[in-house]
Amino acid sequence: IELSDGRSLRAQYLVGCDGGRSLVRKAAGIDFPGSDPTTSNLIAEAELAVTPPAWGTRRDAIGIHGLGRVEYEIRDGQIVYPDEGPVRVLVTERQVGATAEPTLRDLSEALIAVYGTDYGIHSPTSISRFTDAARQAAAYRKGRVLIAGDAAHVHPPDGGQGLQTGVQDAVNLGWKLAQVVKGTSPESLLDTYHAERHPVGARVLRNTMASVALRREDERTRALRDTMSELLGMDEPRQKFAAMMSGLGTHYDLGEGHPLLGRRMPDLDLSTANGPLRLFSLLHKARPVLLNLGEPGALDITPWADRVQLVDADYTGPWELPALGPVAAPTAMLVRPDGYVAWVGDLTQPGLADALTIWFGSPAAG
Numbered sequence: 001i002e003l004s005d006g007r008s009l010r011a012q013y014l015v016g017c018d019g020g021r022s023l024v025r026k027a028a029g030i031d032f033p034g035s036d037p038t039t040s041n042l043i044a045e046a047e048l049a050v051t052p053p054a055w056g057t058r059r060d061a062i063g064i065h066g067l068g069r070v071e072y073e074i075r076d077g078q079i080v081y082p083d084e085g086p087v088r089v090l091v092t093e094r095q096v097g098a099t100a101e102p103t104l105r106d107l108s109e110a111l112i113a114v115y116g117t118d119y120g121i122h123s124p125t126s127i128s129r130f131t132d133a134a135r136q137a138a139a140y141r142k143g144r145v146l147i148a149g150d151a152a153h154v155h156p157p158d159g160g161q162g163l164q165t166g167v168q169d170a171v172n173l174g175w176k177l178a179q180v181v182k183g184t185s186p187e188s189l190l191d192t193y194h195a196e197r198h199p200v201g202a203r204v205l206r207n208t209m210a211s212v213a214l215r216r217e218d219e220r221t222r223a224l225r226d227t228m229s230e231l232l233g234m235d236e237p238r239q240k241f242a243a244m245m246s247g248l249g250t251h252y253d254l255g256e257g258h259p260l261l262g263r264r265m266p267d268l269d270l271s272t273a274n275g276p277l278r279l280f281s282l283l284h285k286a287r288p289v290l291l292n293l294g295e296p297g298a299l300d301i302t303p304w305a306d307r308v309q310l311v312d313a314d315y316t317g318p319w320e321l322p323a324l325g326p327v328a329a330p331t332a333m334l335v336r337p338d339g340y341v342a343w344v345g346d347l348t349q350p351g352l353a354d355a356l357t358i359w360f361g362s363p364a365a366g
């Protein structure tokens, strides 16, 4: 790797977390297929010399636009803006394809095109441009090079899903890479990174592209938007979409079994011999946890004891998963450092040794 100060360094692995224009992705020759932008938007915070006659959202042939003060109150369900203070502007540009950093002049011209005036906009504290381009890396790993975050997927910002998807990429990859580097696990463990995270990214691209399409201003799209609103007014579709867009409904395909398998472990309130604790506190050290809610001492994982925490606990609360609702109470489960469940079973331990080996390496010689 060539550094900007002229130095170079060699590493066993390289993870490109260098954004949508990722140099690492390009240098590794990883394809980035997808669709070019059809809309371009500016989002900014600035001051206006003239107060607009109306705040809020406007739709027209150019697209969707919005003006509002950064600070506001909600009174009786209505947004109430103060008379003064900085303004947040969202404006769709007439042209797609600008590549330079956006300027105050770009913002002013875009406002004039929509509102007939720029309201004397000045003193911006931020101006960003975003588009509805949607692209995803064909492979999240190529040999010793991996990519995560926007380097692996770019999509419209609808639903605020980009950052959390990227953070979950990193959390999925981090512990796997650590185990491979330490020699605990074979290199093939890294292939599960693409296998698990690529489908999640693909779903984010799909739902954000659909969201952009739903914003079009024609009669048929309006009818489709109303139909979608009706569907999302129903509990089941709404819960499913909320679980998908928040990432809480992510399900990795780890085979058949209890609904928890491949899903995110809920943050249970546990009782242990050492007192109460929250399950997530067991994950703070990024080490796997085998949780035994059955007879204490009944599980034996001695050959993995150096890598896996075995916790005997009681849990008497409900078992409910995002979008799925109530599920049967499991007796024992193996939770990966990223919080996903790799095995669910009982005290006879069927398949536990295999799951421990797949995810956390071969048993230590006894």
Ligand SMILES: Cc1cc2nc3c(=O)[nH]c(=O)nc-3n(C[C@H](O)[C@H](O)[C@H](O)COP(=O)(O)OP(=O)(O)OC[C@H]3O[C@@H](n4cnc5c(N)ncnc54)[C@H](O)[C@@H]3O)c2cc1C
Pocket: 017, 018, 019, 020, 022, 023, 043, 128, 129, 130, 148, 149, 150, 151, 157, 159, 160, 161, 162, 163, 164, 165, 166
């Ligand atoms: C208008 C808008 C609103 C959004 N709202 C949300 C939201 O509400 N919720 C959400 O989850 N996401 C949101 N997102 C998406 C989110 O901002 C991105 O998904 C996220 O920032 C991606 O993080 P990243 O670290 O992968 O990439 P980036 O944030 O792009 O970071 C990449 C970093 O790499 C550095 N870099 C690049 N090349 C090099 C190089 N050659 N050498 C050294 N350094 C380099 C860059 O300087 C940068 O610091 C929004 C995006 C937009 C445009």
